[in-house]
Amino acid sequence: MSLFTRSLLRTVGRPTATAFAPTSRTAALPSLFARYLSDSTRAAIDKAVASSPVVLFMKGTPEFPQCGFSRASIQVLGLQGVDPKKFTAFNVLEDEELRQGIKEYSSWPTIPQLYVNKEFVGGCDILMSMHGSGELADLFEKAEVLAPTEEESKEPVKPTDA
Amino acid sequence: MAAASNTPMEDLIRRRVTEALNPKTFEIYNDSHKHAHHAPMQGVTSKETHFRLVITSDAFEGQPLRARHQSIYSLLKDEMAMEGGIHALQLKTRTPAEEEKQEKKNQE
Numbered sequence: 255m256s257l258f259t260r261s262l263l264r265t266v267g268r269p270t271a272t273a274f275a276p277t278s279r280t281a282a283l284p285s286l287f288a289r290y291l292s293d294s295t296r297a298a299i300d301k302a303v304a305s306s307p308v309v310l311f312m313k314g315t316p317e318f319p320q321c322g323f324s325r326a327s328i329q330v331l332g333l334q335g336v337d338p339k340k341f342t343a344f345n346v347l348e349d350e351e352l353r354q355g356i357k358e359y360s361s362w363p364t365i366p367q368l369y370v371n372k373e374f375v376g377g378c379d380i381l382m383s384m385h386g387s388g389e390l391a392d393l394f395e396k397a398e399v400l401a402p403t404e405e406e407s408k409e410p411v412k413p414t415d416a
Numbered sequence: 417m418a419a420a421s422n423t424p425m426e427d428l429i430r431r432r433v434t435e436a437l438n439p440k441t442f443e444i445y446n447d448s449h450k451h452a453h454h455a456p457m458q459g460v461t462s463k464e465t466h467f468r469l470v471i472t473s474d475a476f477e478g479q480p481l482r483a484r485h486q487s488i489y490s491l492l493k494d495e496m497a498m499e500g501g502i503h504a505l506q507l508k509t510r511t512p513a514e515e516e517k518q519e520k521k522n523q524e
Contacts, residue, residue, distance in 0.1 A: 320455070323504065363489050363496040364505065379507050380481050 295355040302352070306342035307399045309369040311356050313347050320347055323378035327366045330385045334394055337401035370397050425464035425495065425502065432491045439473040440512050451504070460500050468506040472515045484509040 303309055308331070314320030316328045331341065346353035346365050357363050360374050368375040370393060375381070384390035394400050421427050426444055433442060445468040451457060457465065469488070476484050485507050495501045510518070 322451075361486065363493065374482070376482050376485065380485065383481060383508075 291355055291358045295351055296359065299352070299355055299359045302342075302344055303369050303372050307340040307371055307397060308336050308342070308394075310341070310343045310366055311346055311352070311369075312343055312366040313345070315345055316343050321365070323364075324366045327368065327378050327381050330381050330390070334385065334390055335400050335403070336394060337399055339401075340399045370394070370399065423464060425462070426467070428495065429467060429469070429492065433469070433471060433488065436487070436491055437471060437473040437475045439471050439475075441470070441472040441515070443470040444468075445470075447504075447506075456503065460503075462500050465500075465503040467502060467504070468508075470508045472510050472512055474511060476509055476511045476514075481509065 302311075310324075310327060310331065312319060312321075312324035312327065314324055319325035319328055328343075344352065346356060353365070356365070356367060360367050362374070362377060364377050366378055366381075368377075368381060375393070376384075381390065384393070423446075426446060429444060430442070433439065446464060447466040447468055448463050451466045471488070475487075479487075488507060488509070489496065489505070492502060492505070496505065
């Protein structure tokens, strides 16, 4: 579990900076107008959603979630065995434009939000429910985003002496 | 004249959901006190920020979870967008048949 979160974190820092820093720097209008999703915000979110097969918009980072629902979502992704290489998290607390924009983009008023292969899956309750029912495992299996379960070794293990 | 309600948000949620979904069972839990110390709640005086709704309704028949949640969010759109309004809304949305099935499973 801790391995998962650690390796996740490494994939986390950069996408936040690259996908969103440019737009937030050039954004002229403050979040007052965030209800009208601008083309530049929409484009940046398009890019964020497509940045990995599994994308979570959350509060905080996988290692330091800032909200219980974001934490629970990260834990479910870990339990499901999502491949860290196929996962990116975006911290909405780092970018007000993203935080407001993603709500409108998904027509979903709360964070966290999960996307799989660019398709919106749902928020924390939906993840929990799908985790319990087995639907989430099916979805991840079909999307081919699970980490390989075992390193397949080429040589059979030789019996050890004594 | 009736006294102002101590739970205006809860009343509003109850009214809107009941009107829209005619639920068979409907429970509202106010979990705000559990989250009052969280950083985003600094300066928020409302005691009605975190709710958990358990709704069983025929209206959910044939709808995926996402659509069910979305329909409830849309009932409370302004309250959720509002500063100091509803900060978190946990939802359990089931049809009567689903509820029965799950209750049975829980008893096993």
